[in-house]
Amino acid sequence: MSNDIGGFSKSDFGSSTRRRLPICFCLDISGSMAGYPIEQLNDGLQSFFSSIRENEETRSSADIAIITFGGSVDIFLPFGKTSKEQTIPRLQATTSLTPIGEGILTALELLDARKIGYKQMGIKYYQPWLVVITDGAPQGANAVENMNKAIEAVRELEDNDKLVVFNIGVGNSADFPMLQKLSGKRDKPISISTAQFGKLFAFLGSSSSSVVSNSMGSDALYNLNQEPEGTSIAMEDFFRTIEESQ
């Protein structure tokens, strides 16, 4: 058979039998991210990758690509290139505009191609994740038009349970109304300050591991609350409950 599998070669998929979770990050590196924000983003991303690698479940399952947008849309990390030993180069902010829409459309292309690859290889997969992180609003030529196209495409996939969307706004100048439109399942976009990147990526890491280790239901992905499900009760009440049940 041909080596061309949805644009990939067979070796890009590895020989693992694990069910893959494709995650495409769509990251804002426009001018406003320069300095402290991009450093925080980088640190968060680094710790995310190391937690993915340390976890036995996600190591072979999480399949990650990174797209950046800042002036142009670039594939910073294509699919099929993550392995245990690899270090992720640090992002650098550009001095230019924010083509979010184009970034998202490229991410969808990438995810679609990856899924075609899985299907042709016979690899099991979870529905992909799209993680959009921005601190601004769509900018550049045809920015609004492209953004609307992106929103339409994302929502159609999400509505059909073919995509899990993480719409994340950083700081106060992020276009939250625009981010809101990206997901119909999340009540409101995830809002973080530049100091919270670490926490955000920890959440993404633990969510991905809970998806791959316990594949029943994805509702939890829309709930950032990681508290235990039940109520905390006094020890005497706890033991009374047990006694009464016997």
Add this chain to the structure above:
Amino acid sequence: MANFADVLQGFSSLVIDYSALIELVDPVVQNSLITTIINQNKTVFISKSFKAFHESVIRAQSPNEAEVVAATKDSIHRLVEAKLLRASKSASTVDFFLEHLKNEDECLLIGRNSTSFMRLRNINANGLCSVFVVDDGNIRFYPDVNACMEKETAYSVNPIAGNADYIAVDIYFSVGDVLYTDENEQVRLQSLISTGAEGLVFNTNMDGFVAKVYHRGGITPLRWSKLMKMRDLGIQAQNICWPYKLLFSNSKVPVGYLMRKAEGVTISRAFDGPDAMNSYFPSWMRLHVVDSALSFLHIMDYLHLHGVLVGDIQLKNAMIDDEEHVYLIDIDSVQYQDLPCPVGTEEFTRPELWNKSFVSFLRRPQDEDYSISILVFSMLFCGQHPYAQRNGLETLRDEMEARSFPYTVDDSQVDRIPIGGYDKIWDALTPTLKDMFVRAFSKGELFDSVEWTVALTAYRDLLEKHEIEDEEYYNVFPYFVDEAEEPVKKKSGGKVSVREAVMNSNWNTADNADLFEKQMGAKEEEHRPQPRIQNTPKMSGSTSGYVPKPKPAPRPTPSASDNPSPFAARTPVDKPYGGNIAPSSYSSPRPTQVPQKSDSSSVFSKSKMAALLLILLGIALIIFIFYLTN
């Protein structure tokens, strides 16, 4: 026992499920029961499950069951000597029951707390045969199956299962801290082994035992009452990390439990395609893969015998040290009596149960059968899922619901089988296994763990006796071609699609591109398989047509040869089954396990030595010529 003897007078024969002997508990009682049977000259019917259960108990090496195992061996021997034992051909427990339920003059002896009893109930048959129920040493008699089921009520799910409350104390433990057992023994946490979603596992000062300590909110009423019941059941099997003692803080707050330490690697990690298999078990043959699956099944058989349904069956809930040493871990979630297993994964769960809350019902043995069929397939196929396939439906969920199984007996849909050599693993299976898989995954039929045990045992015996012609079929991955090694063809010319433009990526910076190039190089290196012993070419010159396989190299772990495996003594049911048992159902026990491993003196046959010598001579010649020409 007088009572038993009197009642038994009225029947022509007795049907014994293995669970009854285990639940008799007292070897003296078992002994006198067998004496009664022999004195009254009653025929005893057993099924193939009898042998499978017996083997599972021998394998478990439970110190507290040594006596009952010895008594059972003795009972079998005495019944064989008296020519009273009749073995049924059916491996299925349900089929075996169905064969006998209609016989008014027969009587069934069965353990109350086994899954066999659950199966008997689920048949829902109007059985005419009478029943002796053995319940933890006590025997109760019922004139027919209906009367039995009416009195011996079924468990219904305990409502406590839906209660997610937890104790309002924030206690965190780490290395160096001391916990207490119910008997106030001190347990010191010595080093962290693993961090999971539910809690932490520590090495302790008690040799061979580890402590699981739950995260905040992890101890729910369901969890703790189940742990108490499990501790009371007191399973001491060497291959099951059963809750041995409960653990408390110094202020008596429940925090976790103590269990046997498992050795090796998580099965899901090693059984994950050819590269992982080769890196963890480089010397393995297919026989070892089959034996590993059997080791896992023996644990299932054992727990079923004791009335435990594992529920959350999956490859990551077991560890493997070698093919004989598989350990079940993470078993605090099992279903026992009225306490359900609250978790499960889609990939191993019957589609009928997907949308139910796992705490709202008790799983049936049939539900477990489904999970076990996926487990058996996944192990034989080195981690591959039966419903993984090429160009299939949108999700695995859809495939499972549609029972869209890509493997067929006539190989008619081979292009649907995932890339990576899995089609050849299928080809190497026995016709019986292929038939069972097709019936299970295409038609939704269910087979219990004993039936899989019997089918796999037949397969492993063929491999061990070298009765399969194709030499490749002895390899973990027969006819393996490392397709990932094929060079990537760069497309040139023609129209480039958006996607290809995307794929051929516009790198951020030249530096990054360089970095990735390097990393890609490193990755290629990592994926290059180590030389595979399996691929050693056939030796020529064999006259018999029987070509001995090169023996796998001894495992690098020093213990493999130094310490004889504790399971080495497991098969010697010292008196072979004999008498009037159908030979097809009971052959004499296997002489030794995997003789290749210990039999190192014959690793190199004479012809192989000769070949080696020739190669060395050749190399010397080349070096010599090289020097001459320079």
